[in-house]
Amino acid sequence: MTKRIESLRVVENKKINKDYFLLRLTSQGKLPEMKPGQFVQVKVDGSPETFLRRPFSVHDVNYSGNTFRLLIQIAGKGTETLSRLSTGDSINVIYPLGNSFSLPEKNENILLAGGGCGIAPLLFLARYLNENGFTPDILLGFRSSERVMEYDEYAALGRIFLTTEDGSMGKKGFITDHPVLTANRYDVVYCCGPEPMMKAMAAYCRANSVRCEVSLENLMACGIGVCLCCTVETVRGNLCTCTEGPVFNINDLKW
Amino acid sequence: MTKRIESLRVVENKKINKDYFLLRLTSQGKLPEMKPGQFVQVKVDGSPETFLRRPFSVHDVNYSGNTFRLLIQIAGKGTETLSRLSTGDSINVIYPLGNSFSLPEKNENILLAGGGCGIAPLLFLARYLNENGFTPDILLGFRSSERVMEYDEYAALGRIFLTTEDGSMGKKGFITDHPVLTANRYDVVYCCGPEPMMKAMAAYCRANSVRCEVSLENLMACGIGVCLCCTVETVRGNLCTCTEGPVFNINDLKW
Amino acid sequence: MVKLDFNINDLHFKNPVLAASGTFGYGVEFRDFFDISQLGGIVLKATTLEVREGNPYPRMAETPAGMLNSVGLQNKGIDHFEKNIYPVVSEFNTNVIVNVNGSYVEDYVTLAGRINALEKIPAIELNISCPNVKKGGMIFGTDPKSAREVIREVRKVYSKQLIVKLSPNVTDIVEFALIAEEEGADSVSLINTLLGMAVDVKRMKPSLATVTGGLSGPAVKPVALRMVWQVAKAVRIPVIGLGGIMNSRDAIEFFLAGASAIQVGTASFINPAVTIDILKGIENYLNEKGFSDIREIIGYINN
């Protein structure tokens, strides 16, 4: 998959709530093939505080419409500046970057587990799995009901399970507390979210001998494997999250 | 005159030509009294290249409408960013700053001479002179006819004389070549424009014993007299352009 | 209410936010914008023995997230200071600190002696780090022997609070901080500007008349923080940190790294009232984090 530096046009900037927005982007040419788990590096113009590009997972791709989406949480100046983009604006993007989630074996029982903006890559993954004949269960965790994002699109691709930390919606607790984990025997879990959540899920998977892949969000400078800033300790030594990841099998990590 | 730091609202951003635009600003409260020759320091948001404020002369004040205008030439990143401001946007401004042109004596013959964006403070000055019973002659110099700016507003306040360097409009040559300088005997010349033009006018005034005030555009960091970066050599030593100027009598300068 | 005041020996500061020398004039220039008595202190621009016209124009260049200056200590000398400035600044209800500069050791000594006699000036900041003068200035800040000599001689005649302002243009700033401590300085302040340069590619000339000048602003913050951290670990006297502080977050970085107080320089050019915003921001931060005294966070990252 050849990487490109390209100026992409904003087709839509949809505010989800005060913390999240969805950017839909299009290319003048044909979009390259992208895989679930891959990410893009976005140049943020007009923010003096933002020197480096910002990495975001590919949230969903619509090849026929030649668009793809990013689901972005406002975390600081860079994302705040991006949240003010309007239809017709252009942003410079390097993409597609990184590796991707693996495909499961036939007939395997699959769980997608995500929390917060970690749910971003899971929509693309769920759709991809569907297209390849799999129907995953999808477990989404949020802080509270106000933080819960629209999940209609996910619901079309698998069974949905929800948790909120305060119990204001779905099951109360963390995703690893959800009864779906005891009620079902999964063969593989694909997980993305805050590090504590991924570590908890990794512990569950280890304890239950479930295959598990997590998507890391290490700080990045280049995104293309040359700065060596985004490393994670693995059984094979320090590896770059941007090229050998962001998706790792937990057996490779020193968690 | 108390200086203020204030967030001012853009009432209008009018493009004059590809190089110039007019910003009309308003204050939530009542505008302070300003004097012709004074300037403002504008903070430029959203331009990573622009660290310091940018100084601009007060182009014109409309106290009854509680607005004032800046006439700005796009010279680099800062002014380019300002040129994209829209009605309703806010900009942070420190003002009013600096000294002002002196009032002439009764019955004195007055010439206002300016070139390029140096004409900015002359409109305010012409209006001020009118209000104080003077009708100045106004001599404006431009590179060529395409560069000539609207001067209807000036024309309402005094007799207009034009030069262009290529003769495509008005008299051909520099403002100091204009016959109005030989046809009339001026008591005082107020001049603002590129340094070579001001120096030529200063030389003319010296030779003809005409009182002459020029408005300097030295590089500024603070605009309030504390950094000592904007100094000009004078007979009284190095003086700050931002507090002892920008208007200087040429007799004080070592030109 | 969090406690922001502190002492350096017997000198009381109502809070740890000071205005930096050369960027705050004589304080009066800021009276239109806020009540400067709210600050912990103000450091006046450099005073020299004789009148100085400074360097030729242009003296300033904007750089990425910073600026270069080559003002060169323009000031009207100590006579003028005593007669015209002192009466004004002695009315300020905050610590007024005089930044002292010279070409020779004797200049510093004479100046320090005269300022020692000014009742309302509780401290001097010995500027051994100005990069913008030919003679003296930075040599005292980059040569350990000269540094030691000038501090020692000044200490002999100056009985109040002696702050030594260090130059960052050295291999090992800790060495200079230790010299200051050994020679009896009450505190050190750092950093002064980094020696830098810019070229005007249009005119094909150096941007500054003096070619090189002093770099300040956010660009230098990482270097300043590193040096403050190194020095604060090495000396027992208080460290006053500065360099690129634009907001309270920046200021807090310095406290966490070990600074007992901070100074704000270039930021005042962009927002003349920024020192007050910084002060409020520090208070908010302490409240949010549940601290009741600024001193609880000083050097916190070393814990």
Next chain:
Amino acid sequence: MVKLDFNINDLHFKNPVLAASGTFGYGVEFRDFFDISQLGGIVLKATTLEVREGNPYPRMAETPAGMLNSVGLQNKGIDHFEKNIYPVVSEFNTNVIVNVNGSYVEDYVTLAGRINALEKIPAIELNISCPNVKKGGMIFGTDPKSAREVIREVRKVYSKQLIVKLSPNVTDIVEFALIAEEEGADSVSLINTLLGMAVDVKRMKPSLATVTGGLSGPAVKPVALRMVWQVAKAVRIPVIGLGGIMNSRDAIEFFLAGASAIQVGTASFINPAVTIDILKGIENYLNEKGFSDIREIIGYINN
């Protein structure tokens, strides 16, 4: 057509735009974006004798107009280089320069000797300025005696083009440039990163696991330019300038200040194809200004 090519001794460069070590990987990572053979040269990331895992994560912090890194020379060592990297990079149609790093003089000597035997590597860049390793690294770049020793010993075994990369974390960089020249270096490159630091005020911890790291990007440009100007005036060997170059205007500042060639580092993270833009921009500038050879503008501001 302007002439951009030049020689350093018998080594020909097709143009003066090089990619800087540690920011361009082994070159292969950029093949998706442009044809790297268009560059005057590429400096590969640091190679050491043994395998190095580098420093713990986090290794990076964004700073105003710059970034800090504390990678710490992570690489798979010279054996791996010879076996797996060399065969690939020796196919590149540009000067491939190996950046060499060690903890002891003997490391540098062994490495230089082995690389001397690699036919398609015409030059090494002796990195005596890495701030991110405990032993060695920067000590060679900040202590004149160590610098002299390592350059002298390497020169004995290395017969091709020897570039010495200088550290900016010194009082007087000219001293080190002169040592390099005296000991037979063919050119010097400067600057490596400035030692800096950042604090995460939310977590109340240093932003980097190693606390301090190397500052790069536009923030350091004024310091880099100043040092290049100082060094270029003092030595006769060519000076390769780098530090904060983001565009052709920045690059031209370095040429005007005396650099014979430039390297682009951090800018490649933000725009992986920036080196080509810079190359074109230099050509345009020379055309506009009416020069026919890049060498006409080198050190122009000193005229």
